[in-house]
Amino acid sequence: MRVLCVAEKPSIAKSITGILSGGRFTTRNTRTNFIKNYDFDYPQTNAHFTVTAVAGHLTSHSFHDTHQSWNSCDPFELFDAPVKSEISKDAKTMEANILAEARTADMLMIWTDCDREGEHIGSEIARVCRKAKRNIIVKRARFSAIIAQQIHNAAQHPVELDQAQADAVEARTVLDLKIGAAFTRYQTKTLKALANLPGELKIGPCQFPTLGFVVARYNDVQGFIAEAFWYIYLALTRNGEETKFNWRRGHLFDMDVAAVIYQQVLSDVTARVTKVTKKPTKKWKPLPLTTVELQKAGSRLLRLAPKKVLDIAEKLYQQGFLSYPRTETDQFDPQFDFMTLINKQTVDPAWGQFATTLQGGEFTPPRRGKNNDKAHPPIHPTAHVGNLAGDEKRVYEFVTRRFLACCSKDAVGSQTTIDVVCGGEEFFTTGLIVHERNYLDVYPYDKWVSHAVPDFAEGEEFRPSVCELKDGETSPPSLLTEADLVTLMDKNGIGTDATIAQHIETIVQREYVIERFEGQVKYLVPSTLGIGLIEGYNQIGFDKSLSKPQLRRETERAMVQVCERNKTKHDMLNQAIEQYKEMYIIARRDFGRVITVSQSRFLPYSI
DNA sequence: GCAAGGTC
Structure with missing residues (x-):
């Protein structure tokens, strides 16, 4: 039995080959530079495997000659014009490769990503293989992570291709x-x-x-039209330190009402502390990194255009430094091997020390987000690299620090809220003390700093040093x-x-x-x-x-x-x-x- | 010469 496996991209072909062959395989070049064919025996199913890949979609869509030229028809006719699908120019050599391999194969096993586009790419691959060998058995391997057990399971229990998903993509493409x-x-x-x-x-x-x-x-x-508002501002200066209090009402858009309340406050400007609340608080560590989050962070923190961030991440991935950078997944697989990856980072001069503490018992499993594309894990560093420069260095550093932060603990602090009443109106102020920085030590992109409030006792009375009616205006959206x-x-x-x-x-x-x-x-x-x-x-x-x-x-x-x-x-x-x-x-x-x-x-x- | 979706 000869099984031809075709992945959506060369990196997946290489990974599954490594796992299924146990490292014993031979490599053949193809006419496409970056695509290799791997051969090995897979005794578990008593088969000879050849693993190869395409690079995304094989086909592209266009109108027939009758509608191709801009002057051939009224553009409106295009909505009802037939659309043809052909192997695109760039994909010709990839097509030739799988045509040749399929001729001598008994079974095609499709290893594209387990998403809609992957299912469609799978249908394109199946079409090509059937052209080479009409009665080839077509199966699909289902896996949600490149983990040995899952890959073996997928190879041993292949399923059918899901035509419905391929159809959905086909319809969208034409549309x-x-x-x-x-x-x-x-x-x-x-x-x-x-x-x-x-x-x-x-x-x-x-x-x-x-x-x-x-x-x-x-x-x-x-x-935007700015709107004026008014609020009462209260402050106390004690031992040369000013504590500002916020009005519980926030601000009012009616000046007359604000003025009446202010007059009432002025009639008795003694403030009394009604409550001092001290409660533990946390700053949560970040979620595992998705593509969209990487782009947002890259734009906001590193000041790199989203496209630029993705291009850099792509390059780092091709060099083997980062995992696949296009993922919607913000939860790690429960079997994910965190420790091996953390160990690789312990040699880094900047964050190696932190990685060592994770290794030494500080490791805590990452938070789990709500998204899983069932194809790729969150973005993480796959190797340590110390000789990058410029933007590549900054992107790698961000991804790595983010990963280590995910494997760390939430920051811990305590928040103090002081409620006071003055002239019948309620005011409050808050203070924060950070007790344990934890993930913040490796993730400087998040800020959480202590700002103390002086000690106030419940029932304590004081005369505010400032009690003013202030005005302001709403600011335009940016x-x-x-x-x-x-x-x-x-x-x-x-x-x-x-x-x-x-x-x-x-x-x-x-x-x-x-x-x-x-x-x-x-x-x-x-x-x-x-x-x-x-x-x-x-x-x-x-x-x-x-x-x-x-x-x-x-x-x-x-x-x-x-x-x-x-x-x-x-x-x-x-x-x-x-x-x-x-x-x-x-x-x-x-x-x-x-x-x-x-x-x-x-x-x-x-x- | 048109798109959006893959990936190199």
Whole structure:
């Protein structure tokens, strides 16, 4: 029996080979530089195994010649035009490899990631192998972590490929192409005549809402009207130290009411301590690291663009320093071997000492988040490396410190709250004493510092040194940062962990969005072009405007229904296409308004 | 010449 195993990427092929072969295997090169074929015997199932890989999807989708050219048809026709799927140019040599290997194999065992895209890639691989050998047995190995026991179990008990998941991905792929092509061709043709545009106005179902978020926040900032408020401020200076008290009411927007209360307080300005509460408190250590969290942290703490952080993590992964950097999982497998990885870090001059204390008994299992993609563990260092420089060093350091922090203990402190009453009004102040820093010692990105309050006794009375009616005003929301945008996209299901950063980079490259620095912080502001497009589409009055996340969220939901077999891929495709067609028709009917809004925006092209 | 999703 000869079994051909095909993984989604070379690294997985290598890992499962190492486990299944027990380290005894031979390696053959293929015509694709980075893909190897591994051969070995697997006595457990009395089979000869060949393990290889592809690199993601093998096929790409396009229109037939009749609709390929921009002048071949009205863009609207694209919604109903047939779409063909072909092996993409880059994938030809990978296809040739698995074709050749499949010819002499009895069974194909698919080892792609256990997610929707993995199931679809599996279906692409199966199609190629059946072309080489019509009656090849097709099986799928199911595993949720690269752990010896799981990999052996998957190899010995393969299951069937899940066609429903592959169908869901197929439907989305076709849908995205049609939407992207129809709207891109239409708005480019219509608006290009107007202004001196640099090229095509490319747009797609993820680009629309991503840009929409940036414009919406910009409008919130522009349209913000500050509101005045009033509050009573109380302070006590004792032994040269000032303690500030907060008003329980926070602040009031009605000056007259605030003034009346203030007068009442002034009638008796003796403050009495009603309660002194001292309670233990903790600062929780961080959750295991996902891609989205890495990007947010990278943007906020390291000031690196999300795409840049992911590119660096990718490179460190390829060098064997980090685990796979695209993961939604924020819980470690219970069998995860923490100690071996912690041991590797004990030699580091900066955090080695801390790793040693974890080794010596301070280790505590990481917190468990709510997400598990069943394909990859949280991001962690897989080896120690001491000779990195620049941004690579900073990203590696962040991931490593985060991992060690996860394996450490929460910080422990105690919080003191002092409640006082003055003139019938309640005020309070709090103090914090940090007793054990624990994970904070290795994770300087979190701040938690003691701020003591003087000793107050219950029942104690004092005369405040300050009692004033102060005013202030509400402050505008801040412009969107990249970290904010990643959060919004993640929450609304726009893009995936692997593509969110890409989408952000795309709208910047297309000049719909401009990066604006205020000090060290980078904000995203829409360009005149970006505002013109989004406001134009919004003015048309879609309740499900293309600039809002709703339509994309519905696509995501429909995919889940297809996966659960509550909907066919044809129904999903037809229903979604009908909705986008409707948007398109309204846009075309009212596009004059888009043009009016756009014209003033487009002419002064750059900001 | 259009997208979004994989990964190199």
